[in-house]
Amino acid sequence: xxxxxxxxxxxxxxxxxxxxxxxxxxxxxxxxxxxxxxxxxxxxxxxxxxxxxxxxxxxxxxxxxxxxxxxxxxxxxxxxxxxxxxxxxxxxxxxxxxxxxxxxxxxxxxxxxxxxxxxxxxxxxxxxxxxxxxxxxxxxxxxxxxxxxxxxxxxxxxxxxxxxxxxxxxxxxxxxxxxxxxxxxxxxxxxxxxxxxxxxxxxxxxxxxxxxxxxxxxxxxxxxxxxxxxxxxxxxxxxxxx
Numbered sequence: 347x348x349x350x351x352x353x354x355x356x357x358x359x360x361x362x363x364x365x366x367x368x369x370x371x372x373x374x375x376x377x378x379x380x381x382x383x384x385x386x387x388x389x390x391x392x393x394x395x396x397x398x399x400x401x402x403x404x405x406x407x408x409x410x411x412x413x414x415x416x417x418x419x420x421x422x423x424x425x426x427x428x429x430x431x432x433x434x435x436x437x438x439x440x441x442x443x444x445x446x447x448x449x450x451x452x453x454x455x456x457x458x459x460x461x462x463x464x465x466x467x468x469x470x471x472x473x474x475x476x477x478x479x480x481x482x483x484x485x486x487x488x489x490x491x492x493x494x495x496x497x498x499x500x501x502x503x504x505x506x507x508x509x510x511x512x513x514x515x516x517x518x519x520x521x522x523x524x525x526x527x528x529x530x531x532x533x534x535x536x537x538x539x540x541x542x543x544x545x546x547x548x549x550x551x552x553x554x555x556x557x558x559x560x561x562x563x564x565x566x567x568x569x570x571x572x573x574x575x576x577x578x579x580x581x582x583x584x585x586x587x588x
């Protein structure tokens with residue numbers, strides 16, 4: 347059990363393994379192809395320039411799959427931990443679904459974007475909610491400025507969102523926990539190295555990540571089975587749903 351004191355500040359990083367427990371494909375590794383395309387071939391600025399309709403087909407499929415998924419016990423445990431810790435808790439996710447929010451999390455930082463939002467590829471119009479597009483659009487959606495509406499996703503070759511805010515939280519944390527991440531995708535894979543000299547680093551997931559040597563502790567297994575009973579907050583076991 348991880349015992350958290352009133353002075354602890356917790357940084358949580360969640361990866362594709364957490365969403366996979368809710369049935370959302372990771373699109374990585376064996377069996378990770380979509381219509382014989384690797385994700386790098388449909389999730390990049392180059393792919394958007396080459397064939398935006400294909401990109402929209404891919405993300406319409408992802409929206410449909412994510413729209414049918416439900417939070418699992420890992421999402422619920424983290425939402426409960428946020429309630430217990432308040433502003434001592436920082437949740438950063440590599441996932442683009444909204445399962446953390448569905449579970450009750452209030453302050454999620456989506457470093458790779460949000461699947462159910464879109465934005466213009468040309469002007470500075472803020473990203474906007476776009477949750478109903480489960481089928482590929484008959485025509486590419488357009489902005490009032492004439493630009494093309496694209497998914498609000500950080501594609502390969504683009505800079506993740508809110509990095510300044512993320513690094514501020516990393517600097518202030520006393521416990522860093524990576525959950526269901528491969529330890530391969532940068533810059534998230536380097537977060538543990540960034541905190542290792544001032545924070546305890548813990549990994550939770552079914553398999554060893556590539557950066558396992560940087561963690562002081564590891565709990566191997568499904569996050570949905572481990573997290574609901576893993577935390578003790580200010581001397582009391584965390585209870586999920588209570």
